[in-house]
Amino acid sequence: MEDKRSVLRVENVTMQFGGVVAVDNLSMEVFEHEIVALIGPNGAGKTTAFNAITGVYEPTNGAIYFNDNLVIENHPQGKMKKNYAGRNMGKYEKIIVKTPDQLTRLGMARTFQNIRLWKTMTVFENVLTAKHLRRTSNYFTAMFHLNAREEEKMRQDTLDLLKLVELDDVKDELATSLPYGKQRKLEIARALATNPSLLLLDEPAAGMNPQETVELAQFIHDVREKFNITILLIEHHMNLVMDISDRIYVIDFGKEIAEGTPAEIQSNQKVIDAYLGVSEDE
């Protein structure tokens, strides 16, 4: 495991809103070309951790490294200094804040739990617009259409991408008129259009029937192969997680309670207790 390059390293990340500690000192690592899942019962802090990693929230404490260089670091400030309940109090001094678009520029693209496609745009335009991030033209060359070559390349790449994800047959449909499964695939395709090296999926199988979940599992697997990409996903559907994940982190009440391959996790007593509830005497 060690010779693999570390793509994402989360160090002692804590999220505390007032008195509530949503994520408590979470540390995890995702290596190149891996599919890692972060699971946990409802309200375990998965989504909060995910939003801290993707720059939507600033973590109260801790650091996040992407391809081994520091992207986010923070330590308790102001009122939070007094009532900070977590550990590693003094370990982090620097304050580095990245907005979601800066992280995406670095190569971390994400999707959303409730699909957020651009509703007035067609399938093709949704993916084409995501190409905007990797543009080389500046405002004026684009305004006066002097970047015709780059525009042509963007459109061609979008077509190729849509073919890869088998959405080219509906490329001129309005994005929101597609069936649920296809909308999810489109959202992933749109994320891929920003040429990411790490894909972050926020409960991709939410609201899907078993048939669609199986198709999605296969799709995520293909994406990793075709695009040679690392994937971190948070999910509820156990069969999806067990089916495609290389490694799994389990968190409960914000704390990490287990880490390992799907087989280890299935037999791990703490995980079972967390999910099925434990008798009080533990």
Next chain:
Amino acid sequence: MKKILAILLALAMVFALAACGDASAEKKSDKVVAYVLAEKGDTYSLGLANNFKTAFEALGGEVIMETFPANTTNFSDYVQKAMDNSAAVMFAPNSTTVASNLIKNAQDLGVEFPLMAGDTWESSVILDAAKGCDFDVYCSTFFDENDESGTAKEFVTGFKAWLNANSDKKDMNGGNDIVAAVSALGFDAYNVAMVAIRAAAETAGSAMTSIDVAKAICTAKLENAVTGVIQFNETGDAIKDSAYIKKAADGAFQFVKVQKTANSDSPMSTAKEYAEAGIALDTANKKIVIGVYEPTSGANGAGGKQEVLGVEYANSLDHVVTIDGVDYEVVLYVSDNGSLEENAVTAASAIVNQGALVALGSYGSGVSIAAADTFSAAGMPAIGISCTNTAVTEGHDYYFRTCFLDPFQGGVMASFAWETVAK
């Protein structure tokens, strides 16, 4: 809740601070102080205010001048400022809408010094507002209703009869038959135009164009005008050397005095040169159109309508011109500029569109200036009736004017104010 208490405590503190402010500390300047209040962004108001300031300071007085933003309705703070600076007179050349609130606020605050303004205050709105005030309200104007001299008397009786004969005309005048100065000016402007048209007919006959009328106006002279002899100087302004001062006293304007100042201008000897082709005489249906470019709606609607009435009354008395033995009917075309500068070009183009030979108006300097280029492009002369800002005629060869100018009016009121308060 504790935030509310904190804020109310702070307000009480401000109260206490205000209470202990010593009332006696007003600076006592030895000079006679005049407080001038003008509307920000209003060309007429600021033009008059600046001229009053220079003239009053030249006479040895001290002037505090402030402006208020448009649409202000509460003037108590400004009146309070005048009282704090122990002003002897307040000069506030503003529209009647502003004046009605300003006078009422001055009455609330128990003001003793007189309030003065320019010609806009010569209207029934001011009479209502000034009812029961224990300070004097003066305004300068071009004409006085009970001026006994010759044509004025004849005009007043005729105009009153005409108003009472047509109820819709009376409504337009604000529901009464008080003769507004601007009606008298409208009457004179129409007659000057007629003199010019007849002079042009003499020289060019039925081939005459609006250019001939313009040239005729340059050297025109109206002896028995209601507002005194009318002749134009080099820039096209009537040569005026006196203004009537009136006081608003319980429901009517009382004539106070004629304030004279020297005016060294000499009348234009030769007509100006005009390049444009101008508009031809409508020989086909024997009609001469005179454009009436006035605000009949918007903030200055009231004044504009009264001006139109003066022109219409004059038209009812004299509306036929014989050119080369043929009788031409003189017809009026009223175009409303809604007292807004952005309508000026469209309203003026409508008059040009009607093929008028001369345009009369407008009430309000801003709209007049805005239309000047449209008239000059069409080669049509225009006679300003009550717009007093210098910019109306300056640089516009086609624009003339029968009323006096701001600098004149500012100077006259400054000398009148100085005489009434400084002695």
Next chain:
Amino acid sequence: MKILTKKSMCNLALVIVLLIVLVCIELFAPATSMWFSVLRKVFTFSLAAVSMNLLNGFTGLFSLGQAGFMLLGAYTYAVLTIPTDLRHTVFRNYGDSIFNFQLPLVIALICAGIVAAFFAYLIGLPVLRLKSDYLAIATLGFAEIARGLVQLQQFGPVTNGPDPINNFTAPKNILVYAAIAGVCILIIIMLIDSTYGRAFKAIRDDEIAAEAMGINLAHHKRLSFVTSSFFCGIAGAMLAMCNTSVSSVSFTSSMTYQILLVVVIGGIGSVSGSLIAAFIYYASSEWWLKFLDLETFTAAGTKIPLLGPGFRMVVFSVLIMIIVLFFRSGIMGTREIDVYGFFCKLAGKGKAKKAQEGGAN
């Protein structure tokens, strides 16, 4: 990118036809016809409407500051194009203007745009972070501040204080207005079709998704706001040309509401909608519906009820309510003029049915 697809060819043809009509009006219409003053206003306000649409319709930023930027553009243009000899007469109350040179028309227009864009950049820094309705009020506040400051006598030498500015170069030829408006609107259309235009539309549809796809919100909002204000400045300069005199009194918030009305009638998010609506609104309000304001009498002398000064504006305000309540998408909604598509529909009625059966089996 193939520029000359069938669709754009037809649209181009339409533009050429309109140009020919314009040239005819310019050459043959009688000098006094109302077409001139109306068309000048139509071109001015269609540019203003399209630039407002770029901001409200394509980027989803609801701003009410258009009157302020037009004011800045109009003043910049007017002050920079007064002939040096007339300069003293225009600025007579304030000594002399601090600029004593006269710029050619095109350069002055660009300066008008640049000044408006510069102030847009300044006010944009603090204001663009705000939520939609707060942004509307903050920009409305900016327009009022701009008007309040420009009127100040202390700024006399620069803006001539409250006195109107006139005697600057004000062309009469409607083709000049058509050219200026045409070039600017073409640039805006090309911008909307470019990758930045797509980024603006992404911000409009879903800001959070746009940020997640790597679009720097603050930067792109500022670009859209500054560009829209740049073209608003030019529209302001054109308005100065139309009115041949500029005074801050006419740049009130009701001018912004009028432009908003034009954008709403045309359809928020449709450039051709704004153009059509600008023509209909200004042609009728300046000319066709002018009779609503005049107290006209029938032959028998009885007064036609309701007609009278101010009635025209009542009709327009009722029009806004009807459109915003019942025709929310306006004339064109978010569609653009598609002459080619229009003819296809007409010509291909039969063909389309057959194609449908063909496609079905």
Next chain:
Amino acid sequence: MNIMPYVIRGLATGGQFALVAIGYTMVYGILKLINFAHGDMFMVSGIMLIYMAGSTGAMPIFASIIIMVILTVILGYLIEKCAYAPLRTAPRMSSMISAIGVSYLLQNLVSYITGGLSKQYPEIPGLSTSVRFLGVKDKLSVFVSPVVAIVLMVVLVLVINHTKFGMSMRAVSKDFETSQLMGIKINRVISITFAIGAFLAAVGSLLYFSKNTGINHLAGSTPGIKAFIAAVVGGIGSIPGAVVGALIIGLVESLAKAFGLADFSDVISFALLIIILVFKPTGIFGEKVIDKV
């Protein structure tokens, strides 16, 4: 320089604006909508009284005041029903444009009826008499306004915090959908909110126009905008905030005039608005709202 008269008149304008500002805050709290037409409703109630009891009308003053208040409340109710209810599900921009449309309609309608001329507000027996207090001579309405504003504020705060209806208003302002699920009749709550806002505007117009008696169709625009700035300064959504914000705005403007900044008085209140929006968008009393992804 004795600033007491400026302070009193500043608080007076502040009090009058406060009653309008409360209307803005309540409507924004519930519907998240800036009711542009609120200022014009204030002006319409003034014009109504003129046509009933002023020079043109002939009804006794007290009867016409009561009728005016009732008519204003009905007007507020109608505006909500016709202009905002149909757009409840529409995008935010449409309801904002509809608000601007109503404001435009009211202004142009009154301008058409009055011909654009300003009319004189009738004498209100109590309020219009001038009186001397703390060394300042002015109309009674000047001294009464801040008191009335604070009293009505206290009454309203009690109603909202301690009555069943008040609770439903708070629920609706916190979360629209869930309060519907909880069986609160949304439309009734909204209509009553508009009615209260209209009532306060009517009382505010009584106080304001008895002092500034010349009214034309634009008389509502400045108070309307100043009241909204007050609502934002105080913290939109909070009623005490609206009153305190209005008092502050009134004071700032009067003191600016006192210290010779009269030329800038309109610019100052808008500058204050932008500063508050940028540095403390929730205003003095507002609470932070975190919108989740």
